[in-house]
Amino acid sequence: MTAIDPTTLSAEVPVHRTKRPDWLGLALALALGIVVVIPLLVVAIWAFAEVWRYPSLLPQEFGFRFWQATLARPDVWNAMSLSLRLSITVTLLSALICLPAAYAFARMDFPGRNVLFLSFLASHAFPKFGLLVAIAGIFLNLGLISTFWGVVLIQLVGTLMMMIWIPVAAFQNVDRAMEEAARDAGAGPIRVFWSVSLPQAAPTIFAAVLLSFVGTFYETEGAWLIGAPEIRTMPVLMITYINNQIVVQYGAVLSVLLWVPSFIALMFTRRLVGSGSFAKGFGV
Amino acid sequence: MAQLTLKNLGKSFDDTDVIRDLSLDVADGELVCLLGPSGSGKSTVLRMVGGFETPNRGAILIDGEDVTRVPPEKRPTGMVFQSHALWSHMSVAGNVAFGLKLRGLPKAQILDKVQEALALVGLEGYGERRVWQLSGGQQQRVAIARALVLEPKILLLDEPFASLDQHLRERLREELRDIQRRLGITTLFVTHGQDEALALADRIVVLRSGEIEQVASPDRMYRAPQTRFVAGFIGSMNFLPCDMRGGVSDHPLFTVRAAVSDGPVELAIRPEALTLLPASGTGARVHRVTDYGTHLLVDVDLPDGGRLKAMCPPSARYETGQEVAPGASHVALFRGDAKLAEVTVERRVADHV
Numbered sequence: 001m002t003a004i005d006p007t008t009l010s011a012e013v014p015v016h017r018t019k020r021p022d023w024l025g026l027a028l029a030l031a032l033g034i035v036v037v038i039p040l041l042v043v044a045i046w047a048f049a050e051v052w053r054y055p056s057l058l059p060q061e062f063g064f065r066f067w068q069a070t071l072a073r074p075d076v077w078n079a080m081s082l083s084l085r086l087s088i089t090v091t092l093l094s095a096l097i098c099l100p101a102a103y104a105f106a107r108m109d110f111p112g113r114n115v116l117f118l119s120f121l122a123s124h125a126f127p128k129f130g131l132l133v134a135i136a137g138i139f140l141n142l143g144l145i146s147t148f149w150g151v152v153l154i155q156l157v158g159t160l161m162m163m164i165w166i167p168v169a170a171f172q173n174v175d176r177a178m179e180e181a182a183r184d185a186g187a188g189p190i191r192v193f194w195s196v197s198l199p200q201a202a203p204t205i206f207a208a209v210l211l212s213f214v215g216t217f218y219e220t221e222g223a224w225l226i227g228a229p230e231i232r233t234m235p236v237l238m239i240t241y242i243n244n245q246i247v248v249q250y251g252a253v254l255s256v257l258l259w260v261p262s263f264i265a266l267m268f269t270r271r272l273v274g275s276g277s278f279a280k281g282f283g284v
Numbered sequence: 285m286a287q288l289t290l291k292n293l294g295k296s297f298d299d300t301d302v303i304r305d306l307s308l309d310v311a312d313g314e315l316v317c318l319l320g321p322s323g324s325g326k327s328t329v330l331r332m333v334g335g336f337e338t339p340n341r342g343a344i345l346i347d348g349e350d351v352t353r354v355p356p357e358k359r360p361t362g363m364v365f366q367s368h369a370l371w372s373h374m375s376v377a378g379n380v381a382f383g384l385k386l387r388g389l390p391k392a393q394i395l396d397k398v399q400e401a402l403a404l405v406g407l408e409g410y411g412e413r414r415v416w417q418l419s420g421g422q423q424q425r426v427a428i429a430r431a432l433v434l435e436p437k438i439l440l441l442d443e444p445f446a447s448l449d450q451h452l453r454e455r456l457r458e459e460l461r462d463i464q465r466r467l468g469i470t471t472l473f474v475t476h477g478q479d480e481a482l483a484l485a486d487r488i489v490v491l492r493s494g495e496i497e498q499v500a501s502p503d504r505m506y507r508a509p510q511t512r513f514v515a516g517f518i519g520s521m522n523f524l525p526c527d528m529r530g531g532v533s534d535h536p537l538f539t540v541r542a543a544v545s546d547g548p549v550e551l552a553i554r555p556e557a558l559t560l561l562p563a564s565g566t567g568a569r570v571h572r573v574t575d576y577g578t579h580l581l582v583d584v585d586l587p588d589g590g591r592l593k594a595m596c597p598p599s600a601r602y603e604t605g606q607e608v609a610p611g612a613s614h615v616a617l618f619r620g621d622a623k624l625a626e627v628t629v630e631r632r633v634a635d636h637v
Contacts, residue, residue, distance in 0.1 A: 177369035180336055181427075183356040184363045185383030185434060195382070199373040 046252035066249035075237065076254070083234040084261070086148070087217040090155045094212055097156075098163035099205065103193060105164070106171035120164045123157050132225050139226060146230040154222035159212040166211075170204035171197060210269050214262045234258055286347055286360070286437035286470045287312050288333065294341030295328055295494075302328050303339070303494045310438075313468040315461075317481035320491035321517070326474045327442055329491070333472060334363045334440050346437055362436030366443040368427040370415045376402070376426050377411030383434045401433035402426075404463060421452045428460065432467070439464070439471040445480070457483055478518050482506065490514050508626070512618040515552050522558070522592050524551040528617075536587065537568060540615050542625040549624065552616040558594035560584065560602065563609035568592070570606045584610060 046052070047066070049059035070076055104110070105117050123131065135154060136145065144150030174197050182192045198205070220235040227233065232240075238258065242251040288310040295303040302325045310316045318326040331337045333344055335356030343352045351359055370379050377398050384394045402408055405425040415423060424444055431439060441460075445453040461484055464471050475481055481488045482502040490497040490505070490513075498510045509515035516523070526535035528549050533540040538551055560570075560582060567587030574581040575598065582602055584592040592610060602608070617624040 175367060175369060177365040177367050178371055180334075180356070181363065181365060181369040181430070182371070182382070183336075184334060184361070185430070186357045186386045187382075188355075188357055191386070196371055200371070202373070 043252050043255050046248055047256045049249065049252075066247075066253050070250055070253040070257075075232070076257075079232050079234045079237040080257070082148075082231065083217055086151060086155065086223075086233060087213050087261075089152050090159060090216045091209060091213045093152065094156055094159040094163045095209055098160065099167055099198070100193075102164050102167035103171050103197060105168045107197075117164075117168075120160050124161050129221060132222055136225050145226060146228065148231060151223050151227040151231050151233075154226045155216050155219050158219055158222065159216060162208055162211050162215065166208035167201065167205050170201035170208075173204075174200040206269065210265055214265060217261055218258070287345075288438050288470055288472065289345040289348075290329070290333070290342070291345065292342040293329065293332060293339050293344070295325075295332060295337060295339050301494055303332075306342070306491075306494070306496060308489060308496070308499070310470055310472060312470055314486045315464055315471040315473060315484060317485035317488045318472065318474045318491060319478060319481040319488050319518075320476065320497075322476060323493070324491040325494040326476075326491050328494075330363075330440050330442050330472060330474045333438065334361050335359045360437035361440055362431035362434055362438070363440040364424070364427045364431050364442065364444045366446050368420075368423045368444075370423055370426055370430070372415045374415070375411065376407070376413050376415060376418070379415065379426055380411075380430050380433050383430070387434075397433055401429040404432065405429045406459070420448050421456055424448065424456060425459075428463070432463070432469075437470065439469050441471065441473045443474055443476065446475075446477075453480070454483075460484070482518075488518075490517060492517075509552075509616070510623055512550065512552070512621045512623075515616065515618065515623075520555055520593060522551075522553045522555065523618075524553070524586075524590060524592075525549075526551060533617075537566065537610055538612055538615065540617070540627050542617055542627050544617055544619075544624045547619065550618045551612075552618055553592075553612045554614065555581065555593045555595040557612050557614040558592065559611045559613070560594050560596060560600075560608040561611065562606065564607050566607055566609045568608055568610055570602045570604055570608060572604065573602050584608060 045059060048062050048064070050063040050065055051061040052059035105113065132154065135157075139145050139150050139154075144153065178196055178200065179192050182196045183189075187195060218235055220233075220239065223231065223233045224236050224239070227236065234254065235258065238251055238254040241254055242248075245251070288308075290306055290308040293303055293306040294301065306325075306329065308316075318329055320326045328337060332339050335351070335354060335358075339352060343350055345351065346360060356363075371382070374382065380398045380401050381394050384397055389397070398411060399408070402411060405428050407422060407425055407429065410418070410422070410426075415426070418426065427444070444460075445456050448456065457480060473481075473484060475484075482505075485502055487499060488502055488505045489499050492513055498505065498514045500508070500510075505514065505518055509518060512523075515521050524535055524538065526533050526538075526549060528534075528542070528544045528546050530546065531541055531543055533542075533549065533551060535551060538553075540551060569585050571583040571585045571591065573583075577598065579598055580596045580600060580602070582594045582596050584594060586592060594610060596602070614626070614628050616626045
C-alpha cells in the first residue's frame, strides 16, 4: 500500500457528505406526491378509459370515445366560454377595484383604515355558504339571480381578500424613496403609481391576479347558487354530469378539460416572472 | 443661478419639534453640508427643501420665490437618495430619461441629454444596462446623473455615499465636488460624516436637536468651534475639566492664563496641538501607542484618572508606562456649552523636568 495522499482524502470527505441523500425529505416528498398525484392520475386515466372493470389495475380498453361525446355537446362549449368570460370579467373588475385600494391601504393614512382593511377578511371569516344564501336572498329582490352580472358580483367577493392582501404587501415592499424619486423627477401621484409602484410590485401582483383568475374559474358554490339555472359554468356542469350520470367518464373528461386553463396560466406565469419572484409573490 | 433661503423653518412630528427655528441662506453655486448626529433633523431639512415634508412654520424660497407649498414634482430641485432609489424595472438610460420624457422633450433631444448626463458621471455606454447589473458606486452615479439631467436649480443629496466603502466614498466625493464646481449648481448635502463635510463643503452647518449649532467654513469649524458640542463633534478633542482662579487654570498639567471669571471650565485641546516630552514626576503615563503610519496616536493616562489623546510624529518613540509631560500649543476654554476664550500657550515643559 502506498501512502494515502492527504489532499485527495480531505477533498473526498465533504463531497461524500453532500452526496448523502436526504431520506426524510425524499420520503415526505414521495408521500405528498402520492396524495396529490394519484387522484389526478386516476381521473386522467378514467378520461381515456372505455372499459375499466374491477379489480383490474388498468382499464381494459383505452379510447377517445367519451372525449368525442363530451366535446360534441354544445353545453360544454357554452360552459367553457362562459367560464372564461366570467373569470376574465371578475379578475379585471377585481384588479380595477382592489389595486388602487391596496395602494391606498399600503401608502396612505386615513380614518378607519384598519377596520376597513380587516373588513376584507370578514367575508372569509364566516361559513361561506350561509353568506351566499343571505346574498342570494338580496339578489332575488334585485333580479340578479341567474344572470351573468349576478354571478360576477358574487365571485368578485371571493377575490377581494386575495386581491387586497397580497398587493398591499407588494406595495408596502416598494421602496418609498423610489416613489419620491419619481415625484422629484416631475411625476404626479397617479403617474408615480403607474410608472413606478405598479411595475415594482408587478411580479407579486401578477401572482395575486393569477390566483384570483384560477380561483374564480373553479368557484362553484356562488356560481351554482346565484347562477342556476341559466348560468352554468364548467365546474357546475361537471357537478351535474357526475351527479346525474352513471358513466364516470363524462365527469373525468370535463375534469381534465378544467385543468387546462390553470395549467396554461401557471406555465405562462413561470415564464413571465421567473419562479423566484413568483414564489416571493406567494409569500414563500 | 439659484439661491436658497430657509426662513424660520419649523417642523413637528406628533407634537415633537424636529426642527425648531431654522434660518439659512445658501448662495448661488455654493455647496453647503448639513452635518449632525442622527436625529438632529438634517434629513428633515433636506426633505422639506425637496418638498417631501411640509414645514409647520416658516418658508422656503428658491431665487426669492416661495415654494413652501409647492409639491416635489413642481419644484426646481433634484434629489439623490441614500438608497440611490433607482427604478430597477428600467434600464440605466430609462432611469435618466424618465424626467425628460415627462417634460415631453423630443426623442432625439432626450437621447442627447441622457448621453451627456451619463458621460458627466463617467458612465458612457452603460445606458442599456439594467440597474442591478451595476456596482453600488455606479448605481449612485446613475442617481446623480438622473438628478442632474433635469437641470435643477438646487441639488439635494441625502447621505448619498453612506452605503459605500471608504475608498469608493472618497473617490465619489471628489468626483461630485468636481461636477458641482463645473456646473456651478447650488447644492445642499446631508451627511453624518464630518470628514465628508470637511472635504466637500464651502460651508458647514452643524445641527443639533433641530437647531443650528454653528455655521462656518470647514476651516473655521475645525479650528474655531463656537460651542462645546461642535468642538466634540468635529474631529477629536480632549476635554479636561478644571477650575479657573484669578485668570489661571488650576489643572496640574496645563497652566492656562485667560481673562475668564472664576469657576469650573473645560480645557479643549486637539490631539495635534499636544506634544509629549519624556519627563518624570508628572504622573502622566503612556497607556498605548497606535501607529497610523502618517502619525502616532498616543493615549496618555492622567493622574486624575482622565485620558488624553495626542498625535505625535511617526518618528517619535514611546514606551507603554513611560512618564511624559504633555504640553499644549492651543487651548479653548468652555464653560457649559459656551466658549469663553481661546489661548495659544507657551510650553511649560521646563517646569517639570
